[in-house]
Amino acid sequence: MYKLLLCWRYLKTRYLAIACIISVMLGVATLIVVNSVMNGFSTKLKTLLHGVLSDIVLEGHGMEGFHDPLGKIRRIRKDAYLDAQIDSLAITIDAFAMAQFHNVVTNETATRPVRVMGIEMKSRSQVGGFKEHLDLQKNSAEPSFAIPKEIQDYFEAVEEQIRKDRERERQDAHLEAAFGLLQIPKAAPDNDIDKVMREFFHAKPAVEPAPRPMPVPHKVRVPQGAVVGHLIAHMKWKDPNNKEFVDLPTIRVGDRIDLTTVSTSHRLEPKYDSFVVVDYFKSGMSEYDANAVFVPLEHLQAMRGMDNRASNILIKLKDYNEADKVVQRLAEIFEHDRLGIFTWEQKQGPLLKAIEIEKSILNILLFMIIAVAGFGILAIFSMIVSEKTRDIGILKALGASSGGVMKIFLTYGLLLGVVGAFFGTILGLTITWNINGIEALIAMLTGSRVFDGSVYYFKEIPTDVQPMGVLIVNLGAIAIAVVFSILPALRAALLHPVQALRYE
Amino acid sequence: MHGTTPLLCALNLKKTYVKFANRIEVLRGIDLDVAEGEFLSVIGNSGSGKSTMLHLLGTLDKPDEGTIHLEGRRIDNLPAEQRDALRNRTFGLIFQFYHLLPELSTLENVLMPAMITHSVWSWWLNRRALKKQALEMLDRVGLSHRLNHKPRELSGGEMQRAAIARALINRPRVLLADEPTGNLDAANGQHVMKLLRDLNQHDGLTIVMVTHNLELVHDTDRVVRLFDGRVETPEMILPPTFATTP
CATH class of the missing domain: 1.10.287 (Helix Hairpins)
Structure with a gap:
């Protein structure tokens, strides 16, 4: 009982303790804000990536793709487990091409490399990550390439x-x-x-x-219709009136776009055709929006001489948690086919891994901030122990054990950690939930934007507060506060009562 | 008043402090019996080892040699927890400089030994009875009007009386007082001595008081004098008009 009473009194009366609380609070708040923003970026990026990629993809190794995609789909559907797990499949062709079009803004002919993708609109829409990103046919029941x-x-x-x-x-x-x-x-x-x-x-x-x-x-x-990536068909233009960036269409719907790709015959031959732009693809992922041109599958097959061949089979699962098992089963079925079988996460492994590594390093660095706060606690506690030496002697004279004295200072450290973490959590969550408002305020005060939406994938700073992450940060901060109070607490516990009573 | 078996008994107590190359032999072999209900005063010059002896008796420190017995049970070599428990429940200690905890009120200071005795749960269950007991103690020492005052708001005499109330809250068998009036003026010193005498006479509390004020020993049952780390004169029961040994 006396430990709690003394801790509480020390907390109330020792203003030095406020320095410890503030340092823990700032460390916790920083960690929560940074983690939430990193999580926000990561989650948003994953959502965007998964929104564009199918759950699982079977892909051929070369430009010429693999033979008999429909036969492969039949083999997949024949397997009872896979048939139960798979929601839908889509065959696609993926190739590079050069696109040429008339830029209506600059009134010049523009040529740029693109990634031409042959799809069958209905099945590709069923697999997901396509229809919802179309600019004009987003709400259409059956989007098409019809001009x-x-x-x-x-x-x-x-x-x-x-x-x-x-x-x-x-x-x-x-x-x-x-x-x-x-x-x-x-x-x-x-x-x-x-x-x-x-x-x-x-x-x-x-x-x-x-x-x-x-x-x-x-x-x-x-001519066949084509869906063109939003960033291919638009350019950023800064409105001089409000200094905001707006998208100006460089290719309008109905304009012609010429695509030149290569054949898959023994001799590499250029193949070209003209298409009519029927829609824009805007996923938020610049990798796709700035490169992808979707055209009808059969037409691209014919154009490239890929009779009964395809580059990928995209698979949508009923339950993504089964993805690893499905990949394993597919690998067994296509053991002798030269196919790469990946989940979308495996496909984007390096990017996701990079984000995770970045987050881990940032967390280590930020925990060092709390460690600095910990050293503050160590220094301040040492001062408090020196200041309280006679009190420690009194307590021992009254029958308090060394363990009890140690617990006073450990509980004190714990209390500082808990109070600091509590206020740090409130501060961190408040900043996180209002980060865009704060960013706007800083931008207004300084005249320059901290987060320029035109540079990133997102218009606003994305945040994602993960309760488990907040809990870990809190526990980490409290643990650091307690660990750094062990040494002074031990010193207090080991004080000889007579020497402590005589301490001047 | 005095029992046949000594309540507290010290045999051949020796204590030496060593600092660097210096050896200071503070106690060179003390033998002392304290009977139950006795009010014993220990006098001696500064540095004679009075306080050290009191600390050894109160298990605040361990002798280098010799033994201490409480009701025939050796206590100087007990494990730390048992020695802590003795200080908490069997011995009450008061000091020259009062040694109240500055962050706590008078009432909380008095309750501190009881808080140390009880766990949070036990405290919660007994808090009313313990508080009532503390109030009675404070009333007895004349501080019932100073319950919520911090030590810095009390006079020296009041602080010492609060320290006495604190020492008595767990109803100890022996009160060990280290120069209890050493820092007080004559009037306050008399007040404190009267209180101690009263506790001894009416409550039968055994008191060992260290002092260098020869006037105070008039009120005690017996006086021993320490000189150069030894009891200079064997125990002496003071007559109603007594004389101290040199």
Whole structure:
């Protein structure tokens, strides 16, 4: 009982203790804020990544992909366990390409490398991480690559005109072939028409020229639609009025975009085609938004000569917790196929690992702040023990044990840790929950933004307060406070009562 | 008043302090019996070893040689916990400089030995009875009007009376007083001595008082004098009009 009473009184009367409390409080608050922001970044990034990637992906090793994707899907579906676990599958082709388009802002032709992905819109939407990122067809029940009607009509009209022109050329060529090669004899003076006609049809040209090639009959063809990454189709522009960045479209919906990729035949050949932009893809992940162009799967297969071949099979699971088991089962089924089988986390392993390492290092560094607070506690406690030497002697004279005296100072350290951690948690959570407001206030006061949303993936500072993390920080801070009070407490406990009573 | 078996008995107590190359033999072989209910005063010059002897008797320190017995049971070699328990319940200690805890009120200071005795739970269960006991003690020493005052707000006499109340809260068998009036003026000193005498006579409390004020020993049953670490004169029962040995 006396330990609690004395701890409480020491806490109330020793202003030096406030320094310990403040140092623990600041350490805890800093750790909570930094961890929450790091968690926010990490969670948001994971959500974004998982939002774009399927749960599991089967991928071929080369540009030419793997053979018979539909057969592989059938094999997967035949397995009872996999069939029960898998929600949906989608076949995709993934290749590099050069995109060329007319930049309507700069009025110039722009060329840039892109990642062209052949997808079947329905199955890709079912796997997830696609439809919800479409700009225009986000809420559509069945998004498609269909180009707008007026644009289709325009292209059909143009194509029809081309077809007519070609037909006319073909007819002209035919007529020329029929008549142009013969030398029409001059009319006889006696106007013997029968003789002239007879000569015309039976005459042979003196020198037979090579026949002129006939124009290929034109088949009316409307370009395929393409979904273009938001950052390919837009550029940042700083509004001089409010200094805010806005997205200006460099390619509008309905504009043409030419893609040049390579064939998968034995000899590498360039393959190109024109597409019409039908939508934008905006996932928030610059890796995708700045590189991806989605086109119809079959068209890309035909374009690249990938008959019955694909690059990936994307799999959506009913329960992601089963992912490792599903990967293991898939590896067994496709043991002899040269396929890479990964969960989305394995695919993004280096990035996620980097974030985790960064977080761990930051935590170590920040715990050092609390360790500094711990040294403060050590110094201040040593002072308090010196100051309280006579009191320690009195307590021992009254029958307090050495263990009891030690517990007073350990409890004191614990109390400082608990109070510091408590106020640190309140401060940390308050800052975390209002971090964007605080950032705006600092920006207003200093005139420069601390967090520029245009630089990062997110508009606002993302935060994610994890109760377990807060608990660990609190326990860590309290443990440090107690550990650093052990030495002074031990010194107090070992004081000889007579010497302590005589201490001046 | 005096029992046949000594309540407290010291045999051949020796204590030497060593600091660097200096050896200071403070006690060179003390033999002392204190009967139950006796009011014994120990006198001697400064440095004669009075306080050291009192600390040894009160188990605050251990003798280098010799033994101390309480009711025939040796106590100087007990484990630390048992010695702590003796100081808490069997011995009451008062000091020249009162030694009250400055952060606590008078009442809390008086309750401190009881707090040390009881665990939190036990304290919670007995808190009313213990507080009542402390109030009675404070009333007896005339401090019932100073319950919530901090030591710095009390006079020297009041502080010493609070220290006496604190020493008595656990109803000890022996009160060991180290110069209890040494820091008080004559009036306050008399007041404290009257209180001690009263406790001895009415409550039968055994008191061993160390002092160098020869006037105070008039009120005690017996006087021993320490000189150069030894009891100079064997125990002497003081007559009603007594004379101290040189």
